[in-house]
Amino acid sequence: MSIRTILLAAAAVAVSAVSSPAVSKETYTLRLAETWGPNSPILGETTRHFEEMAETMSGGRLQIRIDSSNKHKAPFGIFDLVRHGQYDMGHTASYYYKGTIPNAMYFTTVPFGMLAPEQYAWFYYGGGMELMQKVYEPSRAAIPAIRWVAGSTRRSTPWKT
Structure with a gap:
C-alpha cells in the first residue's frame, strides 16, 4: 500500500466523520379542534396526551395546537371545521353529526x-x-x-x- 493510498483513505475517513447528513430541523404545527372543554376529564386529558406523544415521538418537530370549544365556538361543528380545512384534525364523537352523516x-x-x-x-x-x-x-x-x-x-x- 502506498503512502498516497493511506493518506487518501485517512482523508476520506476524516471527511466522513465530520460531515453529517442533511436533516431538516423544520417543525410542523397541526391544528386540532375538540368538542370538549380545555379541562374536561378523560376526553380532554386524552387529547393532551396525544399532543405530548406527537411531540415526544417526533423529537419536537411535530407540534399539535389544541383549540377547545371555548376557542372555536363550535363544539358540535368539529366535522365541518375539519372538512372545510379550518383545522387539520378533530377530536369529537360521530353521533353529533347524525344530521350530516x-x-x-x-x-x-x-x-x-x-x-x-x-x-x-x-x-x-x-x-x-x-x-x-x-x-x-x-x-x-x-x-x-x-x-x-x-x-x-x-x-x-x-x-x-
Whole structure:
C-alpha cells in the first residue's frame, strides 16, 4: 500500500466523520379542534396526551395546537371545521353529526353489548373499518384514524324479570 493510498483513505475517513447528513430541523404545527372543554376529564386529558406523544415521538418537530370549544365556538361543528380545512384534525364523537352523516353515529355507540376488545376486533378485523369508509366516503371527509371505545354497554348482572 502506498503512502498516497493511506493518506487518501485517512482523508476520506476524516471527511466522513465530520460531515453529517442533511436533516431538516423544520417543525410542523397541526391544528386540532375538540368538542370538549380545555379541562374536561378523560376526553380532554386524552387529547393532551396525544399532543405530548406527537411531540415526544417526533423529537419536537411535530407540534399539535389544541383549540377547545371555548376557542372555536363550535363544539358540535368539529366535522365541518375539519372538512372545510379550518383545522387539520378533530377530536369529537360521530353521533353529533347524525344530521350530516346519519350512519356515522353507529361508529361511536354501536355495536352494543361488546367489551372494548371485542369492539376493536370488530372494527379492525371484522369489517367495521371498511363499513365506516363507505359511510364517510360520500362526504369526502377524512376517515377517523383512531377508534376509541369507552367500554362495554353490557350489564354486569343479569336482568331479573
